[in-house]
Amino acid sequence: MRIALINGSPKVKNSSSSILLEDLKGYLGKNVEIVNVELHSPVITKEDIEELMKTDAWVFSCPLYVDGIPGHLLSCLIQLEESCVKNSKKHIYGIVNCGFYEGIQAKIALKILQNWCLKTGYIWSGGIGVGGGGGLAMISNMKPGQGPKAAIDRAIEKLALSILKNDITENQYVSIAFPRFLYKMAAQLGWRQMIKANGGKAKDLGKKLD
Amino acid sequence: MKLIITDIENFSIPVEGDHKIIKPQGNIQHCIGCFGCWAKTPGKCVLLDGYEETGRDMGKCTELIIVSRCHYGSVSPFVKMIQDRAISYTHADFVIRKGEMHHKRRYKNIITLSSHLYGENITTIEKETALELLKANAENYDGLVKDVYFYQSVEDLGDVVL
């Protein structure tokens, strides 16, 4: 079985999307062949499309952007729709991680992927909405299944089992296991550190432009 | 002010009153996820290609009107890239509204959102998704929803006055 793991974050490095795909890879085990595809820009290469067509299942992992799919990835999806082979039995899965705490906020983005499947004729087979995705890079050293990522990894493990069995599952919605008020505090502290590191002041975070 | 974001290059739909139109004029770069618009050049996108000030424009508008091709219930890549690069309309900090996490306001204006979506075969499910998307956007901008309107083609928008 050949499975394509598609990273749809525009970030080339250190994306939460890639962390989630790494975890998934671990749960998929050694008996499958993994094809990594990186979609960081609006154009998908001919080589990538050819590679993708030779796989049995695709897993998209992307961030939630303005309640939907990032613009560059939408552009790739349109390109893929134009090149896809109709009536293929390919199974499509999706992992959408979001900055807000509640994984359910990724519901519409998963629906857009599902609607894309209806257009391409591929089989939408379920996904995960991951809340608190912004915190994943901070705890990326933790072993899968442990700490604040435990619940997310359980959902990923379940998804891996469906992929291996060619199953169709319901979407799962999970959040990082870290109290919401602490997640909010940590993020806000993060913004203040970031603006200072960029040579600015914390109060400029609220700057209003004329 | 009405802010129109459209993917139609030769946009000629009449708009009543004070307005600004953001449409494709030269290549657009996509958001690279750097959060520079919050923590480097607050309020403005760091990619300088002529499309970096939508966050500020949103801070001045009373209505946001999207005119776009509908893809899978979403707006088109151009319109979405504009929206992605305009998250600095809000403040980076979080607030909890109706039990869910969202961003704090940067500006005081309340935006009323509507979208006019065109496409030959927009399905019922895509229409539902498009409405949910607009409602979610309104929730995140802390604004209001007017409605989503659907058309078979750009030509069908001919009788519309925005």
Ligand SMILES: Cc1cc2nc3c(=O)[nH]c(=O)nc-3n(C[C@H](O)[C@H](O)[C@H](O)COP(=O)(O)O)c2cc1C
């Ligand atoms: C342009 C932009 C728009 C975003 N919109 C949302 C959103 O609507 N809801 C949300 O929860 N998070 C939103 N986020 C936060 C990202 O989903 C979050 O940071 C995610 O973890 C990034 O994943 P990545 O590292 O895989 O790119 C947005 C981030 C950016 C840069």
